Amino acid sequence: MTSTRWLAEYAWLAGDDEPTPDVLIETVRDRITGVTPLAPDGGPDAGVDVLADAVRLPGVTLPGLANAHSHAFHRALRGRTHVGRGDFWSWRDQMYAVAARLDPDSYLALARAVYAEMTLAGITCVGEFHYLHHGPGGRPYADPNAMGAALVEAAAQAGIRLTLLDACYLTASVDGQPLAGPQQRFGDGDALRWAQRLDAFNPDGGHARVGAAIHSVRAVPAGQLATVAEWARNRAAPLHVHLSEQPAENDACRAVHGRTPTRLLADHGVLGRATTAVHATHPTSGDLGLLGGSRTGVCLCPTTERDLADGIGPARRLADAGIPLSLGSDSHAVIDLFEEARAVELDERLRTRRRGHFTPVELLTAASSAGHTALGWTDAGRIAVGDRADLVTVRLDSVRTAGVAPAGVWFAAGTVDVTQVVVDGQVLVRDGRHARVDVSQELATAVAEVTTR
Ligand SMILES: [Zn+2]
DSSP states (O other), X not given: OOEEEEEEEEEOOTTXXXXXEEEEEEEETTEEEEEEEOOTTOOTTOOHHHHTTOEXXXXXXXXXXXXXXXXXXXXXXXXXXXXXXXOHHHHHHHHHXXXXXXXXXXXXXXXXXXXXXHHHTTEEEEEEEEOOOSOGGGOOOSSTTHHHHHHHHHHHHHTOEEEEEEEEOOBSSTTOOBOOGGGGGGOOXXXXXXXXXXXXXXXXXXXXXXXXXXXXXXXXXXXXXXXXHHHHHHTTOOEXXXXXXXXXXXXXXXXXXXXXXXHHHHHTTOOSTTEEEEEOOSOOHHHHHHHHHTTOEEEEXXXXXXXXXXXXXXXXXXXXXXOOEEXXXXXXXXXXXXXXXXXXXXXXXXXXXXXXXXXXXHHHHHHTHHHHHHTTOTTOSSOSTTSBOOEEEEXXXXXXXXXXXXXXXXXXXXXXXXXXXXXXXXXXXXXXXXXXXXXXXXXXXXXXXXXOO
């Protein structure tokens, strides 16, 4: 049975400002083939007989959500780095300690559990910003893409689509200090060897695709930025890059190159419609013009940016500059795109002491279609005929959501209110439970494996 009729109490259809009541959604295999809002009286085709076989979706049904920025192994740090003083850089030392303990088998187990956690949150596609490539000391595994292959397999087992954003990571600082300690596992030597390794990686399965990443201007020398950008351009692949998460990165880039990180990327052909800058927390006005003028996207990660004391990204100014916004849970301090989305609005309120910066549909777009587009899946993230059959149903009868207007789920719901998730036409989450993975049990086991108690 590959054809299904779903009857949504409310569905947020592509192009609409708010959810529509009583929508019949038809899917065949992995595609949406029909979207029919029923008339208030049930409509001419809404007789009991016609709808008898439809699967009822109580609550509000959203398109599939996209988590555009993930480092799966950072999930092992949740709740373990939150005591005591410090900043991004001290947190990074703790993150490196986990990285040092991972191998392809333990990474598969951890990522499978983390990706399954994402599906419980309504996430149907993830962008994995992947830089832990090699074995201890930087020695390649027998298959130099073994770690990437583990992530692709983890996504298949968890039932989520994946864009593996394979990161070029060559130096430890903007002035070219060599990789040392745990960072040696990230490096390929130079950008050409990074490209050669990636050329040999062709993962199986329609659920995964490969994209490129420049870790940051700290990690790729200016003279090698164009090599990575060209690799992505030649393959029409998405290109992601961490950008101006920390003022220290801006200061170092100005000192070494006499320009901001954004300007440096622009000067080496990195910006463009297929490029997504991650964070962009501390851009200059000139940077906003460069990003917007090139239609480069920005992936905001508000829960990580608050957790790491990065600062508040200028979300409204970015959007006003013409920059498409997407969302990521990044370090996975939490995995909840409802929380990421409302933080975009609420953080602006804290900064400006005014309300009403983003409409609910802008938040929906960032969490769904814009994220999918940033990851190269342009046929997903909308409830529309021809798009992928991803349907995320959020209950409106929980203690959090009872009495909430359907469009208000962005300010009221949490991941525990996601009752059902359909990915590419398959029911992956039913009654809030994953079809194949005991998520909490597998997370506990996988995290214990890579952390010191
Ligand atoms: Zn990141």
